[in-house]
Amino acid sequence: MERSTIDLWVGIFVALGVAALLGLAMKVGNLTTSNIGATYTVTANFENIGGLKPRAPVKSAGVVVGRVSEIKFDATTFEAVVSLSVDKRYVFPKDTFASIFTAGLLGEQYIGLEAGGDDAKLQNGDKIIKTQDAVVLEKMISQFLYNKAAETPKAPETSGSTSSVVDALGANPLDNTTVNTTINTLDNKGKTDIAQPVAP
């Protein structure tokens, strides 16, 4: 078969394309790092999964050991059923604790596994009993405000709920005399600390 320079150029073109695809897969994508081989599936029930998504990482001690494969809703218990695909190389005890964490303040949510001390191991299809739900920021804030409002003994009765919360936050539990005594105590302690001779 007769060869021409066109063939050579097209060959180079195709080779470049394959190289670019390989580069994308290896250098840009996570084909090498996320290559979780054989997995086993365990499920865990949560009352609230927050913003957990399928394909979210499953980490133990900060290392990715698997992925969330499926999230379903159980209509009888009204809980979320999360299926986790965990790498076969990592075997966890039966009493492993599964909790939903957030990476950073606004980051993605992932499942953290904390190994327990049981001798029996988690098998394919098992269920993790001990779980902890995702932290919902709004719930935490409202709980904090309620606690704060309950702490203040003489919160003045007001009509609007917003103003009562503001009052509760504004009321300073430390009055002036307490503050002064505390400052004095600290001051004296500092003086005695400095006055003590330093051992040579």
Added chain:
Amino acid sequence: MIRSKLLTSAIRTLRNIGSRFTERIWRMGAGARLFGLIVVSSGECLRRPRLVVREVYFTGVMSLIIILVSAFFVGMVLGLQGYNTLQTYGSSEAIGVLVALSLVRELGPVITALLFAGRAGTAITAEIGLMKATEQLSAMEMMAVSPIARVLAPRFWAGVIAMPILAALFCMVGVLGGYLVAVPLIGVDAGAFWSQMQASVDWQHDILNGMFKSVVFGVACTIIAIFEGYDAPPTAEGVSRATTRTVVTSSLVVLGLDFILTSFMINI
């Protein structure tokens, strides 16, 4: 008298709109039929792969320069703009994620397709249109050589092969451009740049989906270019109009298809 004149002009406008609309529908049907004919008569390409290789040279290899240079600049601009915004949130290391995801998911396939339509699509249309105007296609038919199998099918398959390769090169060179701006120029940590990128770009959901998009765009752009050329009136004006229509139609179809494909790929 005046009223009846108004009425006739209104009717004429309505008739014009209607005829244009039916013309579009007719052309869409003819294009689909031509697509079917090309697919059915592409056995010739398998028997003589040299025909396809020659066309890959003209559509793919000759488009390399424009694709690579624009990819490089697109990547650098993404790096600069991304840094400008991310810096406000103190997460300038995420610049790699931004550049790679926007290139692999959207910009790579779409800009490649738009440039391809302008660089290679117009050439296909003009060539086929001129072959038709100078009656080369009729001459082939006289000699019992099917112009669809001998002229159209190799160009079609060449476009379908060349587009994903060009898109992959576009993404890779764009990422390198972004790297060049982010790491040596701005001073983002190279390890964080690559590791954050690798952590969030998924091989199947991002890269393979982007490649799938570019294959679809390859089919759409090439079939539009071939159809416009094959359908062009055999005059100088007809060929020039067909070339313009190739660019306009391909661009619109690519952007519309991109929306449809993306909405399928992103499950909300």
